[in-house]
Amino acid sequence: MKQVLCSLLVCLLTTGSVMRASAQRGTDTILTTKGAVTLITSGSPISTFQIGDGKNTEYDYRIVDGNMVFLRPTVAAPRPTNLIVREGESIHYMIIAYQDKADLTRLKYALSGKNGTSGVAVVAHDDSQAPRAGSGQRDLISIxxxxxxxxxxxxxxxxxxxxxxxxxxxxxxxxxxxxxxxxxxxxxxxxxxxxxxxxxxxxxxxxxxxxxxxxxxxxxxxxxxxxxxxxxxxxxxxxxxxxxxxxxxxxxxxxxxxxxxxxxxxxxxxxxxxxxxxxxxxxxxxxxxxxxxxxx
The missing domain is CATH 2.60.40 (Immunoglobulin-like)
Structure with a gap:
């Protein structure tokens, strides 16, 4: 009986570790840097794009045509904060971070477009897309x-x-x-x-x-x-x-x-x-x- 309980405990601990590791891997980081913009594209119209508590002034974003976001820092060294994006039926949770010298090839992202809530929402974007723009502190951007x-x-x-x-x-x-x-x-x-x-x-x-x-x-x-x-x-x-x-x-x-x-x-x-x-x-x-x- 003890062996069964021990085996079950090990299994639960292992499963918990895997789930925690998956959750950690699932929270992607959106990089920003001085003098450049970060592009985020989505397959569906974006209805919500909230940075932090919605009153953050250290980052500026613009959305055009509903599916492309143009993100840039507005202060010298903005603090990391979280980002929640809803596009179509999908909700994405990410972290915005600033790097003083970031590789410009890493400043282009595409949302996964999978239904449900996901932190694994960002992949490298290789398409040649026209940059879009929009702005403001509101969740819903009218274009x-x-x-x-x-x-x-x-x-x-x-x-x-x-x-x-x-x-x-x-x-x-x-x-x-x-x-x-x-x-x-x-x-x-x-x-x-x-x-x-x-x-x-x-x-x-x-x-x-x-x-x-x-x-x-x-x-x-x-x-x-x-x-x-x-x-x-x-x-x-x-x-x-x-x-x-x-x-x-x-x-x-x-x-x-x-x-x-x-x-x-x-x-x-x-x-x-x-x-x-x-x-x-x-x-x-x-x-x-x-x-x-x-x-x-």
Whole structure:
């Protein structure tokens, strides 16, 4: 009888150890680092994305199209905290941690998409996905797109191309508003409004040993008064090369429908490059735009 009890006790202890080990392995860590963003994708729409107690200000996240999260630290050394994500019928529990020098290839994750509650929710993401964005402290993020203008099909591309070419010839860059990843930087040069369209000029400098290819470019507008939403600005015309050779630089001009900004707003450019590499993302305060483009 004692042998049976001992065997049962050993079995229970072993099972408990295995379960604890499984639980420990099941809690995945989402890494963040200075000067880069972490991408999290899901197979189903995300209805809840809560960091800590929901009032955490050490991390900023943005969601666009409901299934891609753009996460970054907002302070020098944020403290680890937990993260709860609900996508579709699945609930995922993870830990957000900060590393001063993190491998950029580890900043891309995909949720498993399995039903139920899971901590084993993160796997390396190898797909070439366009980065998304959204923001705020709310659990449910509403995503809005600017309405298509009837004039989008009637722009004079010849005239716009010439204007964009001349506008992009200015090589000056505001280095206070410049972002660099892996030897490639994007910096704000200038902006203007003309004939019902906004022109944004950015300077791309490729100091790496490989060509930098722009797979997709997105311009986004974040309103301070509505921190839960980002608004896409449809690109009517783009002037500039899609590939910048190693040790070369080029201007990229994006033409979007005209709109007014408030000085607390942000204009965000996201340049997606080749698979496996971090996108270039620049947050531009609207306060640096020409005064006539900004209202109080």
């Amino acid at each position: 809005s797109n600017l309405p298509e203008s009837p004039n989008l099909l009637n722009i004079d591309t010849v005239t716009v191309s010439k204007i964009a070419e001349d506008f992009g010839s200015d090589r000056k860059v505001n280095h206070q508003h410049e972002e660099k990843i892996d030897g490639v930087s994007v910096g704000y040069a200038q902006a203007m409004t003309l004939s019902g369209m906004n022109y944004f000029c950015y300077r791309i400098k490729n100091k790496s040993k490989e060509p930098f290819k722009i797979v997709k470019a997105s311009l986004l507008h974040k309103e301070r008064k509505d921190t839960a939403s980002l608004y896409s600005m449809p690109i009517l015309y783009k002037k500039g090369p899609t590939t910048i050779a190693a040790h070369e630089e080029a201007s990229e001009v994006f033409v979007v429908p005209s709109k007014q900004f408030k000085k607390e707003d942000e204009v965000i450019i996201v340049l997606q490059t080749t698979e496996g590499k971090q996108p270039l993302v620049l947050y531009l305060p609207a306060s640096v735009l020409p005064k006539y483009m900004v209202t109080k």
